[in-house]
Amino acid sequence: MAELRLDALSFAYPGADAATLSDLTLTVERGEAHALLGSSGAGKTTLLNLLSGLLPAAPGQIYFDGRDVGARAPYERRVTQVFQFPVLYDAMTVAENLAFPMRKLPVAERQGRLRDVAERLGLGAALERKPRQLTLVEKQLTAIGKALLRPDVALVLLDEPLTAAEPEHKWRLRQTLKALQHELEATMIYVTHDQTEALTFADRVSVLHEGRILQTGTPAALVADPAHEHVGYFVGSPGMNLLDGEIRGGALMIGAQTIGVQAAGTLESGALDAGAATGSDQARADVAESERVALSDGNCRIGFRPEWARITQEVPAETSLSVEVLRTRTLATDRGEAVGLVTAVFQGREIVTRQPLGRLAPGRAALQLDADRLCLFRDGRRLKRAG
């Protein structure tokens, strides 16, 4: 297994107006499970094809363990890939499929590795069967086994490998994959548009949007400390609430109202960093401060996660932001108290909070924001903390 490093990698398809990927820089540690999260069209598959060498070298460099592999053919890069649907050799048995990438190894060694991985994937009983006799999940497990069994593999790519699996199998497949990744210390790049898959599978996640990496960080960091507006609402379920606001004379305003924390007051710009008061050290370390825009007066977007705010009808609405509760949805109960999602309207925009529901009913209510945790964005980018 190898360490992967991308240096200013870009790619444009011939004849295309815009670049599919621009200026990607990323390091994936040896043995790391790394997820590329992005909606369709973000350039995920293009990036995979560049890594595997199916697409020709583009401007920028790809290094495996410090060696530039841009000019190498796919086989020489020692990359294996699991595709969206199971890609197997149809006329071969499961055992033959698994053995194919190891065909240059001595037979005894081949058998040992094969049995080992097949056992862990739960394919022991299916070894002599042909792909047509397998369920979709078994086929994909075989494809995963085949990708992991290549003796000298540097990098394992997974292109939305669970797309074809039924929801009830996804969890099991993901667990199996994660366990194997950990045991074999495989460097894996896992491409998906499903944030649950990305956040539960990966050690670190890169959010890809319109051909750029917006943020790379641990799942916790992406949730607690999004570096970009898109990361804020794309990651998290439901995503971050975004309100239009303004910074005027160091105070954060929504319309004519100055945002306060429970007790009303003026916000000092120094209090506007989200990660500082809460989020772990790890979370903060993953956000490149240099990417952030300096805080200055002007329009901005105010982001807060559903669990960072609270809607209440117990305090007078005048002391905070006035909202109209539309509906509540119970998700769970915590010590007999219902916890769930509250959907409300603020200035024509729907917002969602996750909180104890209490006796909340549709109608007028107050929105209380935790000013320490607000994320401020301008032109999509996170505003830098002052000082």
Next chain:
Amino acid sequence: MQDNRAWLGVLPVLLIVAFSAVIPLMTVVNYSVQDIFDVNTRIFVGFDWYRETLRDPRFLDALLRQLAFSGTVLAIEIPLGILVARAIPREGRWVGLVLVLLAVPLLIPWNVVGTIWQLFARPDIGLFGQAVNDLGIAFNYTAEPLHAWITLVMMDVWHWTSLVALLAFSGLTAIPLPCYQAALMDGASPWQVFRHVELPRLVPVLVIAVLLRLMDSFMIYTEPFVLTGGGPGNSTTFLSQYLTTMAVGQFDLGPAAAFSVLYFLVVLLLCWLFYTSVLARDGEVGS
């Protein structure tokens, strides 16, 4: 009380099937068990005509020739068709043109195909025949049975390989790109890509190609009739031509009818054997 009027809806299909298949076939079966002298004089002879046909050395020779011919052209056209299909570009501006050019032989009337090759292979004025003779090989398909066979096989290959190629091409284009990409990453050789990626996925279209070519070549009539007329001697007289001689030339309706039924059964049997053998291979892996 069930509504039986729905059966009326089936009636048109029954009529079409009756007129197109059952009635003509039964007429032939009817002829095959009688000796007919004139409209009023007919004698029931049972399976006599069948026995006679099966003992007829000319029938058996024609059958053997037919099997040899079908086997030869299949053995050439199927692999050659796959090779041609693999050489066709998958995308780009030339694909359409290549496909149209390939389809041209399929659009030529069969007797014209015979005529084209009859001229093309003539040792005196034909481009091919003369060229071969100029190379010092005494080539004359009107005199040498082997030369007649070579010419016939070449003509059939020229005429029908395109069909196999077009079918195989459609099968190849249906193979998802990731199958090739995975093989590339596995470092599979070109032969392994063909053997393990392409061939297994081509099986369904190849079954159709083999069945079509088997049936068609087994019933070939027009082209050899125009090209060699069944000669020299009887060396290129296939089943259909012998049958025509018998039925139309000699007006032996009884034996010709028995012949026809046997001919039909042989074609049916061959197709069934081939198809079930493919299914059996599938069944071993399918479930």
